[in-house]
Amino acid sequence: MPLITNRYGKGRVRVMRVHREGERHDVSQLDIKVMLEGEFARTFTHADNSLTVSTDTIKNIVNVVARENTGLSPEDFCQVLAQKYLDTYPQVASVSVSSHETRWKxxxxxxxxxxxxxxxxxxxxxxxxxxxxxxxxxxxxxxxxxxxxxxxxxxxxxxxxxxxxxxxxxxxxxxxxxxxxxxxxxxxxxxxxxxxxxxxxxxxxxxxxxxxxxxxxxxxxxxxxxxxxxxxxxxxxxxxxxxxxFILMNLSAFGLDNNNQVFLxxxxxxxxxxxxxxxxxxxx
Structure with a gap:
């Protein structure tokens, strides 16, 4: 039987970014969903995971991009995040990133x-x-x-x-x-x-x-x-x-510090x- 469509990703990736400019802080709390499409059919049909990126890795990339882009608007942040998956994984054909913002005034x-x-x-x-x-x-x-x-x-x-x-x-x-x-x-x-x-x-x-x-x-x-x-x-x-x-994320595994800038x-x-x-x- 043919596999008609497939995609997968990570949902409910919650991240708080704190952008620090001297004494002034700007905060952005987002709930992110990332979905990937590409060369992943064999994971479904042949138990072949060789081209499939772990959903935990998808989540880690959200946090890395958050640390590298603390001051971007949600619109710009989601664009940069989507491009990161395309730049990193050639087997990805398309990326859908959606976010819901908890607004702090x-x-x-x-x-x-x-x-x-x-x-x-x-x-x-x-x-x-x-x-x-x-x-x-x-x-x-x-x-x-x-x-x-x-x-x-x-x-x-x-x-x-x-x-x-x-x-x-x-x-x-x-x-x-x-x-x-x-x-x-x-x-x-x-x-x-x-x-x-x-x-x-x-x-x-x-x-x-x-x-x-x-x-x-x-x-x-x-x-x-x-x-x-x-x-x-x-x-x-x-x-x-x-x-x-708001739990401080440990980003040392990715060679990044975290001076109270990215939180779960x-x-x-x-x-x-x-x-x-x-x-x-x-x-x-």
């Missing part, structure tokens, strides 16, 4: 763009919860659900417990990213709820973006302190932050950091 404070801190575009859902007891007080909480933010430097993880089960190395320069669920409890009515909610979120982001993070725990506590100081009408704030991990985005498993900061002990 640069944060600004006092109308000044921040060099290395971002929020996810089209991000988060505002929440409200009201509890009322007959004859009793009304409890009102506002918040934000799944609000993602990130900085590409000024974060570390050092001086933690190390034992026979520890494999993660210490670092003082890493991507720090999370998708936060936060709620704050109102003890008084503000002049305007939307404006005050925006001030709380802005305060949380400014502390995160503009101060060094010794850990997510360290940042969360200081963010909570600052929100309570900025808005006297709230009595407590609760934050739950799963880590969005992954969300499972993730660290889960939670805390509540209140004005008074026992107020929670």
């Amino acid at each position: 640069r944060l600004s404070f006092d109308d000044k763009p921040h060099p290395h801190s971002f929020v996810l575009d089209g991000n988060g859902r505002p929440t409200v919860e009201v509890a009322v007891k007959r004859g009793g007080p009304i409890s009102i909480s506002s918040g934000i659900d799944n609000f993602a933010f990130m900085k590409s430097t000024q974060s570390g993880w050092e001086n933690y417990v190390k034992d026979g089960y520890t494999t993660i190395p210490p670092t003082n320069d890493r991507i720090c990213a999370t998708s936060m669920v936060a709620t704050w409890k109102w003890s008084g009515k503000p002049a305007d709820y939307p404006t005050t909610n925006a001030r709380i979120l802005g305060t949380l982001l400014e502390v995160f973006a503009t101060t060094y993070s010794w850990s997510v725990q360290d940042s969360l506590y200081r963010m909570g302190e600052a929100a309570l100081a900025a808005v006297p009408e709230i009595s407590e704030i609760n934050m739950a932050c799963p880590n969005m991990h 985005p992954t969300d499972e498993p993730h660290g889960q950091i939670e805390c509540t900061v209140a004005r008074e002990y026992g107020a929670v």
